[in-house]
Amino acid sequence: MTRRQSSYTATERMLNLLRYLSEKPHSMAELRDRLACDMGHQPDRVTVQKDLSRLKDWWSFPLDVIDNKRVLTAPAFPVRLSNTTLEALRIALKFLEDTKLSSAVAALTEITQLLPEPQRQTLQRRTEFTFAPQVLVDFSSHHSNITKLEQAIRVYQQVEFNYLAREREQPIHHQIEPMSLDWKDGRLYLIGYKIGKNNEQSFRVDRIVGEIKLLPCKFVPKPPRTYPIAFRIWGPIAKDYQKRFYQEDKPLCAPCDRHSDALLINALTTNYFWAKRRLLGYLPYVEIIQPDWLVKEFREIAAEMAQLYLNQTSPVSLPQAAEEKGI
Incomplete structure (x- = not known):
């Protein structure tokens, strides 16, 4: 050898x-x-x-x-975290302890054994961070319902439950298509749509009475969620425009002071991210009408494009031009 x-x-x-x-x-x-x-x-x-x-x-x-x-006596290859990540982990542990989620605390604490000893000691320091102005809800008794909701959200499965609203004396039965779980003001909310309705609703998880029931999966195509979008196009984009969105009304002639050939498009999209990519391809021959947040984004993009154009077309001084030509 x-x-x-x-x-x-x-x-x-x-x-x-x-x-x-x-x-x-x-x-x-x-x-x-x-x-x-x-x-x-x-x-x-x-x-x-x-x-x-x-x-x-x-x-x-x-x-x-x-x-x-x-x-x-310690992990052979300990994981070293940055100070920012370590502080975030310390706050997360404090938050889980305050909400009485002991199983989650135990699981996260087990992972922290991979950290070197000085960082593990840092995690044990007490934090005075305040998570909410009111007393935090004990979610340990809602663990089963939270697990069911997470499962339903992953597979787009509908659920039903009885819900006791603050202003009512008796719980009301709901059938919901769950979309997400959201943490707000020290409370955990279920965000979803009532079956047959299009308006988004929220339900406090701690106000759900009894056990949540998962409804049988329906193996049939469901109409996708759609979101409104409106924009004005002109120039070569308007001349050769073809329908691209999930649903579109017939283009309307909407001339303005600068563009006499402008068209107004009212459409529905199933994905705002995809719609934004499509509309970016129409620049600079597009103006967003709605939604408001997209109007703001495209105004910022248009301002940056205008600045780049000005920088590229700005006149060059004579000494600089002579230097570039080697005179």
Whole structure:
């Protein structure tokens, strides 16, 4: 065996040792047996002991011997987080503790064992951060309903439940197509649509009475959600325009002071992101009419395009022009 091959074999052996010890404590005999199984030959006890000593003394891995078993006292390859990420994790743990979600706290705490000791100590510092002006709701009793809602949202499955509104004395039965769960003002809300309706509604999860019931999945195409959009086009875009959106009214002639050939398009789109990409391709021959947030975005884009145009067409001074021509 050459020196390079010997070095490669030793490195592979030490990596295997770290993998074994990351799983659980091992005796020396157990380590040698597993090495024999994975590498095809069983190294002697002295070789394995030297490998463990190198890992501990040269590479500073947290190895120790407890009850005649080799133990990795901390993760072999700890994850180091930035200060910002560490602070966010500390606040998240505090938030979960305040809302009594003990299972989530335990799961997240288990992950933090991958952090080095100084960062784990940072997470234990008390925070005075206030999450909401009112007392936070204990969601531990709503864990089953939250799980069902998350499942229904993932697979677009409808749900039904009884809901006790603040102004009513008796709960009302609802059938909802859930869209998302939203945290607002210290409360968890279900956002969804009532079956057969188009207006979005919100329900406080802690006001749901009893268990949520998942309705059977319907294996039939459902009409997609649509969102209104309106825009004016002119020039070459208006001349060769063809319908591109999910639903469109017939283009209306809508001349303005600057563009006598302008057309007004009223349409419905199923995806605002796709619609924005399409409309960006119409620049600079497009003006957005609605929705308001898209009007604002396109005004900002138009201003940046105008500035770029001015920068490219600005006159060059004579000394600069002479310098560029080498005069």
